Amino acid sequence: MLNVRRNMKQIHLHSLLKSRGCKGLAYSVIGLALLTVIIAFIQNALTTNHLMKVTPDAAIGNPKLMEFAEKRGAPLFRTHCASCHGEDGKGNTIFGVPNLTDRDWLYGTGRVSDIEKVLFYGIRSHNPRGWNLAVMPAFARPVPSVTERIPPMTPGETRAVIAYLLKLENRPAGGTLAAAGDMIFHGNGGCYDCHTADAKGDSAIGAPDLTDGIWLYGDGSPAAMFESIAYGRQGICPAWTGKLSLPAIREISIFVYSLSQNVGRKK
Numbered sequence: 556m557l558n559v560r561r562n563m564k565q566i567h568l569h570s571l572l573k574s575r576g577c578k579g580l581a582y583s584v585i586g587l588a589l590l591t592v593i594i595a596f597i598q599n600a601l602t603t604n605h606l607m608k609v610t611p612d613a614a615i616g617n618p619k620l621m622e623f624a625e626k627r628g629a630p631l632f633r634t635h636c637a638s639c640h641g642e643d644g645k646g647n648t649i650f651g652v653p654n655l656t657d658r659d660w661l662y663g664t665g666r667v668s669d670i671e672k673v674l675f676y677g678i679r680s681h682n683p684r685g686w687n688l689a690v691m692p693a694f695a696r697p698v699p700s701v702t703e704r705i706p707p708m709t710p711g712e713t714r715a716v717i718a719y720l721l722k723l724e725n726r727p728a729g730g731t732l733a734a735a736g737d738m739i740f741h742g743n744g745g746c747y748d749c750h751t752a753d754a755k756g757d758s759a760i761g762a763p764d765l766t767d768g769i770w771l772y773g774d775g776s777p778a779a780m781f782e783s784i785a786y787g788r789q790g791i792c793p794a795w796t797g798k799l800s801l802p803a804i805r806e807i808s809i810f811v812y813s814l815s816q817n818v819g820r821k822k
Contacts, residue, residue, distance in 0.1 A: 602619070602620070602623050603802050605620065606620050606623065606624060606802065606805060606806075607801060607802060607805060610668070611666070611667040611668040611671050611805065611808060611809075612666050612667050612668050614667060614805075614809060615667060615809070615812065621809065621813070624805065624806045624809035624810065625806075625809060625810050625813050627806045628806035628807045628808075628809055628810025628811075629810055631799075631803050631806060631807050631810070632644070632807050632810050632811065635795070635799065635807070636807065636811075639652045640652055640653070640655055643656070644656050644811065644814040648770060648771065648772060648773055648774065649772075649773075650790075651771050651772045651788060651790040652790070653771060654769075655811050655814050655815060656814045656815055657769065657815065658815045659764070659767065659769045660758055661758065661761050661763060661771065662678065662686050662758060662761045663758055664758060665812070665815055666812075667808050667809055667812045670808040670811050670812055671804060671805065671808040673686070673792060674795045674799075674804045674807060674808055675794065675795065675796045675804060676794050676796065677791070677792045677793050677794030677795070678761065678790065678791060678792040679789055679790070679791045679792075680791060680792065680793050680794040682794040682796070685794055686760065686761050688760040688761070689749055689757075689760045689761040689762045690702070690787070690789045691749075691783060691784075691787045691788035691789060692705050692787055693785065693786045693787030694707055694708040694712075694713060694744070694784050694785055694787075695707065695708070695710075695713070695784075695785035695786060696786075696787075699787070703745070705744075705745050706743055708739070708744065708784070708785075710785075712735075712736075712739055712744070713781055713784050713785055714732065714736075714777075714781070715732050715733070715735040715736035715739055716736040716739050716740055716744060716746065716784060717736065717777050717780045717781060717784070718732040718733040718735075718736045719732075719733045719734075719735075719736030719737045719739075719740055720736070720754070720765050720780060721733070721777070722736075723754055723765065723766045724766060724768055724775075740754070749762035750762050750763070750764075750765055753766070754766050755767075771788070771790075772788055
């Protein structure tokens with residue numbers, strides 16, 4: 556009987572030690588996991604601080620910062636930008652949403668700082684620091700523009716301008732009609748004022764290049780061009796200042812920059 560009691564005490568002590576050992580191991584695992592989270596948090600905070608201390612365009616010269624910003628910017632882009640630009644960033648020509656992967660930039664030259672400005676202040680977003688100048692008039696209406704004194708165009712004049720634009724792209728166009736369109740483009744139509752005399756556009760205000768075969772709205776067909784000239788275009792991009800944190804805007808900007816740089820490598 557004494558031996559049985561002694562054995563029972565030994566079993567109880569062994570079980571107790573084993574139980575405490577398991578708890579100790581569990582606490583160690585939890586502690587290690589917590590330490591890992593804390594270290595990752597500190598590292599992210601330090602890298603974010605570094606990212607915000609350099610200029611937007613300087614960040615692309617630092618592979619570590621680029622990788623960090625791209626990784627964090629991708630889910631932010633999907634959450635806040637993909638509903639218009641698509642998850643692949645290729646836009647939507649039906650609604651005039653720019654393709655962000657083709658290096659053809661409507662506003663600015665594609666630098667991170669240019670992209671960041673669009674994110675901060677928007678396009679025709681009613682933000683005083685946004686891009687608000689390039690509003691395509693509706694030439695089929697009696698008053699094409701509410702801000703500029705521009706005469707309307709007849710359907711025949713619109714077709715003449717289209718013929719001129721087709722000629723600029725080396726596409727089939729009637730010579731006489733294209734010549735008439737040239738006169739309208741550089742004359743009373745006032746198209747040159749935004750799109751410039753060579754029709755290559757002005758990225759300082761967001762006027763598209765009309766010679767490169769890349770179209771913001773539609774497929775570049777005469778019918779699509781007629782729609783734009785007759786009824787006007789004025790797309791909007793919201794201003795994200797005050798809605799997203801400064802690091803988030805920087806991270807999305809760098810991610811968008813990376814989309815255009817990956818052309819030909821990841822498509």
